[in-house]
Amino acid sequence: MLLPETRHIQTKLGDYCKTGILPDIPGINKKHVKHYRRLVFNVVKNNLFQAFPIVIDVIGKVKFVQLIDEFFSRHHAQTSQIWKLPGEFYEYAKTSDWVEKYNMPWLIDLLLLEWIEIKVHTMPDRTAPETQIQGDLFTSHLVINPDFEIIKLSYPVHLDPVRAAEQKKGDYFVLAFRNRDTGAVRFLNLSVLHAFLIENMVKEKHSLEKILQNSIDRFSIEDITQLKTAIKIFIKDLMDQRFILGFLKQ
Amino acid sequence: MKKYAGIGFRRDIANEIIQGEIVKPSFIELAPENWIDMGGYWKKKLNEAASIYPVTCHGLSLSIGSPEDIDWEFLKKIKNFIDEYKVEVYSEHLSYTKSGNAHLYDLLPIPFREDALNHIVDRIKRVQDFLGRPIALENVSYYTPVAAEMSEAEFVSRIITESGCNMLLDVNNVYVNAFNHKYDAKSFLRKMPLDRVAYIHMAGHLQIEPDLIIDTHGEDIIDPVYDLFDFTTQMIKPVPVLLERDYNFNDIEKLQVELATIDRICSKNWINQHHAVA
Numbered sequence: 001m002l003l004p005e006t007r008h009i010q011t012k013l014g015d016y017c018k019t020g021i022l023p024d025i026p027g028i029n030k031k032h033v034k035h036y037r038r039l040v041f042n043v044v045k046n047n048l049f050q051a052f053p054i055v056i057d058v059i060g061k062v063k064f065v066q067l068i069d070e071f072f073s074r075h076h077a078q079t080s081q082i083w084k085l086p087g088e089f090y091e092y093a094k095t096s097d098w099v100e101k102y103n104m105p106w107l108i109d110l111l112l113l114e115w116i117e118i119k120v121h122t123m124p125d126r127t128a129p130e131t132q133i134q135g136d137l138f139t140s141h142l143v144i145n146p147d148f149e150i151i152k153l154s155y156p157v158h159l160d161p162v163r164a165a166e167q168k169k170g171d172y173f174v175l176a177f178r179n180r181d182t183g184a185v186r187f188l189n190l191s192v193l194h195a196f197l198i199e200n201m202v203k204e205k206h207s208l209e210k211i212l213q214n215s216i217d218r219f220s221i222e223d224i225t226q227l228k229t230a231i232k233i234f235i236k237d238l239m240d241q242r243f244i245l246g247f248l249k250q
Numbered sequence: 251m252k253k254y255a256g257i258g259f260r261r262d263i264a265n266e267i268i269q270g271e272i273v274k275p276s277f278i279e280l281a282p283e284n285w286i287d288m289g290g291y292w293k294k295k296l297n298e299a300a301s302i303y304p305v306t307c308h309g310l311s312l313s314i315g316s317p318e319d320i321d322w323e324f325l326k327k328i329k330n331f332i333d334e335y336k337v338e339v340y341s342e343h344l345s346y347t348k349s350g351n352a353h354l355y356d357l358l359p360i361p362f363r364e365d366a367l368n369h370i371v372d373r374i375k376r377v378q379d380f381l382g383r384p385i386a387l388e389n390v391s392y393y394t395p396v397a398a399e400m401s402e403a404e405f406v407s408r409i410i411t412e413s414g415c416n417m418l419l420d421v422n423n424v425y426v427n428a429f430n431h432k433y434d435a436k437s438f439l440r441k442m443p444l445d446r447v448a449y450i451h452m453a454g455h456l457q458i459e460p461d462l463i464i465d466t467h468g469e470d471i472i473d474p475v476y477d478l479f480d481f482t483t484q485m486i487k488p489v490p491v492l493l494e495r496d497y498n499f500n501d502i503e504k505l506q507v508e509l510a511t512i513d514r515i516c517s518k519n520w521i522n523q524h525h526a527v528a
Contacts, residue, residue: 002369006361007317009397013358014349029394032430032462036393039464040356047355076352080311080324081283085355125289147290183291 017041019073044072044085051086052114058162059104067098083122090115105169106155106162113158113174113187116149120176121185123147128180128245135247137235138209138228143245144202148177150195158187177243186241193219194234208235254491254520255512256306262499264295268302272502275509277304277338279492282331283311306339306449306490307332308418311353312377314387315360315370316346320377329381339449339490341386341418344370344406359392362405367412374413386448388418391426391455391465402427403441416448419486421479422471422494426455426463435478439485447486452479452512453494467496471508476515483519491516 012023013033017040022033048068049056056064068089075092079085090111099107126146135142153172155165173195175188190198193215200211212224212231221227238244256277259267266273278299285296309328312320332340345357360366378384389406410417419442428435454469471493479491491512495505 001365002317003363003365006363006365006369006397009361010315010317010346010358011350013396014346014352014354017354017356017358018350018352026397027395028397032393032459035458035462035464036356036358040354043355076350077355078353080321080348080353081286082353082355083284083288121290122288122292123290124287125293178290183294 020069041069041072043082044068044077047082047085048089051089051118052111054114055107055110058110059102059107063102067093070096083118086115086118104162106157106165109153109155109165110157110162112151112153116151116174116176117185117187120147120149120178121183123178130249131246132249133246137232138212139207141205141207141248142201142235143248144198145177145180145243145245147180148175148243150175150190150198152195156189159189175243179242180245181242186243188238188241188243197231197234251513251517252520253513254488254516255493255509256303256490257493257505257509258308258495259296259299260496260499261292261295262497263502263505264299266502268295268299270302273506273509275303275493276513277306277490279306279308280335281310282307282328283309286327286331300335305335305337306492307335307337307341308388308492309340309342310355311347312342313346313348314342314373314377315344315366316348318346318348318351320373321348322380325377325380332381339386339416339418340381340383341388341416341449343390344387344409345390345392357390359390359394359396360405361396362398362400362402364399367400367405367409370409371413374409374415378413378415384414384416384448386416386418388420388451389423389427389442390420391423391430391463393430393462393464395431402431403438407441407443410443410446415446417443417446418449418451419444419447419482420451420453421482422451422453422455422475423465425475425478426465429457429463430461436481439478439482444482444486447489449489450479450482450491451494452491452508467494468498470504471511476511479512480515480519483516488516488520 009025012025016022017037020037045068071089071092077085077088079088093111094108099105128146129143131143151174154169156168156172157165158174173190175190176185178185196215197211253276255275256279257275259278259280343357346360347354347357424435424438428438452471453467454471455463456466456469457463493508
């Protein structure tokens with residue numbers, strides 16, 4: 001059994017690597033122990049630099065390292081897989097005071113946008129039902145590419161530079177999906193109605209016709225013909241981009 | 251000439267490894283943490299590589315020397331992964347990477363103490379029982395002793411012997427530690443349970459202070475490390491040998507030169523022995 005003293009020594013060395021504050025540890029080489037802090041911090045820093053290039057471009061490397069330092073010294077990283085650490089960084093940022101402290105209202109949205117790209121690019125493969133080419137857009141069951149996420153943003157950081165996005169607070173929806181052949185992630189700006197349609201197509205597994213009926217009630221739409229025309233263009237675009245894979249094979 | 255040398259399957263050189271035209275390893279090594287739960291482009295690349303080469307796994311996050319509890323959920327994923335890819339050797343580090351309920355993502359040195367030794371021996375046995383196979387543990391490089399009450403050689407040797415696990419002998423780490431802690435590398439090697447060596451690592455390093463070398467995995471292997479490898483292979487049975495390179499992939503052909511050098515030394519010393527790698 002590990003003695004409390006040994007446990008305490010090991011924990012102190014671990015804490016030093018997180019915070020950079022060197023405690024008194026018996027028998028250590030004080031000149032060389034600093035390399036552990038440097039190596040540990042560099043691993044984390046390199047990982048987060050790779051994950052958030054746009055955030056770094058906007059706020060600068062010095063500020064970003066400052067955020068990493070705070071995150072790593074205060075947060076207890078739970079994932080054993082470092083490529084998932086950017087997700088923990090994003091979650092930590094949500095609970096931090098960074099937005100107010102540094103006057104960056106768009107920061108959380110921008111972190112989310114970059115994290116979602118990693119998440120969708122790496123997410124485990126999900127199986128999709130077999131498809132066929134023939135079918136009717138409104139009455140047949142459409143098969144959706146299952147490797148996707150829809151996120152909601154308060155600032156359109158996916159459309160505009162952050163200074164411009166800062167002036168346009170609202171509700172924005174973004175679809176991120178992974179091309180099943182190339183593995184590349186694509187982003188699409190969605191209206192509220194589009195986001196509702198996609199989420200219901202996945203959840204309810206109904207035909208578009210039925211989901212549209214629900215949309216009409218939900219969004220108080222009066223011109224159904226115009227709606228159908230617009231939706232048809234939207235769905236065809238999703239098919240061209242391989243987000244909708246085809247019609248369910250009968 | 252028989253081939254013994256494998257290479258780490260890194261994303262930077264994944265295509266070159268799959269093509270097998272310039273770099274021609276006899277196997278590939280993966281850090282399972284970097285591939286578990288992953289789909290998409292990289293999963294396809296991994297499957298492609300695994301269909302060509304035998305796979306070994308070298309873990310990063312088991313944290314066998316940690317004061318923290320073993321993460322059994324994580325180990326279950328490791329077990330599934332090594333089963334899925336028919337992994338021949340699963341190795342880990344004799345160090346700890348988790349402390350204070352936080353992952354640290356690098357290898358911290360364990361205090362060379364009796365209680366730590368017993369703690370680790372018990373954990374290795376439990377991990378091996380869970381996996382249903384022996385693991386191989388690596389002698390890690392370290393840059394400072396921590397509250398040591400015995401020598402590194404005694405600590406490593408007794409853990410391997412008393413736990414019944416195999417040893418991943420990292421020859422570069424022996425060189426690095428001998429330099430950093432001023433002992434004789436060959437006499438350290440003679441104290442190791444060499445009959446338990448199931449796997450070898452070779453790598454480059456970087457001297458960053460007059461009295462300190464860091465195990466970087468980013469440089470070419472230097473001649474004294476090859477000499478130590480030659481010395482080592484004369485004392486052990488044939489095992490797979492990994493060329494560890496994590497970055498600096500500018501000159502791919504030089505990697506093949508290093509693989510060939512490793513193979514040449516192995517063949518010289520193991521010519522009449524049974525080849526352990528498929």
